[in-house]
Amino acid sequence: MFVNEDLTLVQDIVAKVGLDMVQLHGQESADYAAQVGVPVIKAFGIKDGKLPDNISEFKNQVILLDAPPAQFAGGSGTSFDWKALDLSALDGYQFFVAGGLTPENVGEAIRYFPTAYGVDISSGVETNGVKDLEKINHFIEKASVAHSEDLLAECLAIIRKLNDYHIVPYLMGSLAVTLVAGFPTNPDDIDLQLRQADFQNFDLLTEVMASMGYQLIDLHEHKFSKGKILVGFANVETLKKYADVDYSELALGKNQADSSALFYLPNIAQQIKIYKAATQDSWRAGKPKDQLILNQLKEQK
Numbered sequence: 401m402f403v404n405e406d407l408t409l410v411q412d413i414v415a416k417v418g419l420d421m422v423q424l425h426g427q428e429s430a431d432y433a434a435q436v437g438v439p440v441i442k443a444f445g446i447k448d449g450k451l452p453d454n455i456s457e458f459k460n461q462v463i464l465l466d467a468p469p470a471q472f473a474g475g476s477g478t479s480f481d482w483k484a485l486d487l488s489a490l491d492g493y494q495f496f497v498a499g500g501l502t503p504e505n506v507g508e509a510i511r512y513f514p515t516a517y518g519v520d521i522s523s524g525v526e527t528n529g530v531k532d533l534e535k536i537n538h539f540i541e542k543a544s545v546a547h548s549e550d551l552l553a554e555c556l557a558i559i560r561k562l563n564d565y566h567i568v569p570y571l572m573g574s575l576a577v578t579l580v581a582g583f584p585t586n587p588d589d590i591d592l593q594l595r596q597a598d599f600q601n602f603d604l605l606t607e608v609m610a611s612m613g614y615q616l617i618d619l620h621e622h623k624f625s626k627g628k629i630l631v632g633f634a635n636v637e638t639l640k641k642y643a644d645v646d647y648s649e650l651a652l653g654k655n656q657a658d659s660s661a662l663f664y665l666p667n668i669a670q671q672i673k674i675y676k677a678a679t680q681d682s683w684r685a686g687k688p689k690d691q692l693i694l695n696q697l698k699e700q701k
């Protein structure tokens with residue numbers, strides 16, 4: 401993190417230390433940021449709900465919305481007024497949120513800024529000015545639960561939209577595990593599978609997703625994105641060959657928060673088969689998360 405530092409000194413430190421990214425907390429220009437040599441996170445202090453005039457120059461960089469500087473830049477432990485900010489003004493920006501975050505309010509922040517790429521915290525996880533591992537773990541747990549709830553709400557909205565077209569999807573992946581087994585899985589995307597006939601009608605799927613603000617980003621993997629939210633589609637009928645699970649035996653999922661969304665969900669025994677196959681799948685290259693989920697699923701059996 402640098403504040404109005406001499407550019408050549410920043411470039412020297414980047415080269416000597418091998419920094420991957422640099423956070424700029426002063427009045428550095430977009431031209432300065434472009435010369436740093438590594439990607440930049442440009443911090444802006446937000447006062448009275450106003451984004452700085454020059455913020456659009458940083459549209460291709462990552463920005464950090466923070467409280468205005470107090471005695472020093474950053475780390476003041478105070479929040480800016482989130483509600484005074486017009487969220488639509490952040491469309492198209494890749495941004496992080498900082499300022500006065502704590503394990504107690506990070507969930508609210510994540511829900512308030514659904515398109516934020518992440519949160520940044522300093523004093524809220526410290527005790528007497530020193531980083532406190534227990535507070536850091538608590539913060540991560542709260543942030544992860546809020547993110548998971550957000551993703552589930554978005555997933556249910558997509559499912560309802562698909563239901564409007566008489567498509568009843570099959571929910572897979574970490575979100576499905578959390579729903580059926582009840583333990584947190586820190587999902588990073590939404591995995592939906594469809595019957596062959598629905599899956600083949602990819603033009604319709606693209607149209608439905610576009611109506612919800614999603615763009616097709618990978619035709620081969622059938623992946624869509626909206627900001628940081630990723631949604632992947634696959635053909636559920638391949639499940640038999642992949643994991644010896646017959647899709648026609650999957651039951652309808654239940655969600656207390658929204659009983660109007662109709663979807664199928666693997667039960668714990670089916671999840672175990674799917675995750676066992678995933679851990680042996682060379683394409684997934686032995687994702688450590690798959691094995692962790694499999695172990696927890698087996699404990700639930």
Ligand SMILES: O=C(O)c1ccccc1N[C@@H]1O[C@H](COP(=O)(O)O)[C@@H](O)[C@H]1O
Nearest residue numbers: 474475476477478498499500521522523
């Ligand atoms: O991240 C740190 O450890 C840090 C240390 C010293 C000064 C600032 C630091 N981080 C930046 O501080 C703000 C958030 O501060 P807080 O959560 O309100 O205390 C953010 O810009 C961090 O990048």
